[in-house]
Amino acid sequence: MSSRLGQLFQISTFGESHGIGVGVIIDGMPSGIDLDIAWIQKELDRRRPGTSKWVSQRQETDTVEILSGVANGKTLGSPIALVVRNKDARSKDYESIAHLFRPGHADYCYFKKYGLTLQPGGGRSSGRETLARVAAGAVAKALLAPLNIVIQAYTLSIGDIRAEYIDPDFAETHPLRCADPEIADKMVELLDDIRQSGDSIGGIIQVAAENVPAGLGEPVFNKLDAMLAMGLMSIGAVKGVEFGAGFKAAQMRGSEHNDSITPHGFESNNSGGILGGISNGDTISIQLAIKPTPSISIPQPTINIEGNPEMMSINGRHDPCICSRICPVAEAMTAIVLADAFLLNQRQSVR
Secondary structure, three states: OOOEEOOOOEEEEEEOOOOOEEEEEEEOOOOOOEOOHHHHHHHHHHHOOOOOOOOOOOOOOOOEEEEEOEEOOEEOOOOEEEEEEOOOOOHHHHHHHOOEOOOOOOHHHHHHHHOOOOOHHHHHHOHHHHHHHHHHHHHHHHHHHHHOOEEEEEEEEEOOEEOOOOOHHHHHHOOOOEOOOOOHHHHHHHHHHHHHHOOOOOEEEEEEEEOOOOOOOOOOOOOHHHHHHHHHHOOOOEEEEEEOOHHHHHHOOHHHHOOOEEOOEEOOOOOOOEEOOEEOOOOEEEEEEEOOOOOOOOOEEEEEOOOOEEEEOOOOOOOOOOHHHHHHHHHHHHHHHHHHHHHHHOOOOOO
């Protein structure tokens, strides 16, 4: 079961949703980079559950421990090991459905591939695994900080309610990370209705990476957009990735889609900041389609491990919409890929 990503900046995540804890080992981080536990904890606090009524009510502090690789606020150049111990796992919530494959979850596929008894909360396939990514992303952000690279994700839409105006500062203060103050209340009302009905809903989040220097990425298989797409698609809830104009490019003419170049930069950003697999110095702009949370209390048909049909409903503490908590995860995966691409670029001669 592979849990590793990266070439020079490598991460390996470990742990299960209802196990002792979840963590990550980071290899390839240069020495002498400023990094303290408060920096990492701040990022973890942005994704942890229990912060509002619109997210999972699992009460976890997600307190991070640095086991190695950092001393006196500086990286040592050796592997960095981070762990968060689980405090509020309630495996009994899954006892009544332990023999059933949950629709929309990876239970059936894991059973077919590994032949293992179903694990409470989904084990490695649980969204709780993403906290290890956020911890690693905090380390990657520390590496990118001297370059003034800023990465932010926010909720662009939930259901059919879509932001028209983007205010990243407002998004960071809103519980749904809504980017548009004008439609924030509508998003809240929709999610309240969804939550009370026992259902869930999907949405779209936007990721923007600013001040990325031109020249990151490779022109063939290790294209920067290909690396980013792989990293972002590895997030369980992500079902689609677009760069810049994305699928709208299929309806555009070349004269419209091409980003005209001036002495002061590009006049538009339909490419999403990447051309020929290499960053062009413009903002890297990505949209992610986020599926509805599969755990819902509405009865659904399924089968048990013997292959017999049954009905099931899932009780417990689940997010009616996962967009707000995916935002810091998407930022982390973007930072991890950019950190790797930056280190790879240092091995080459660049202008």
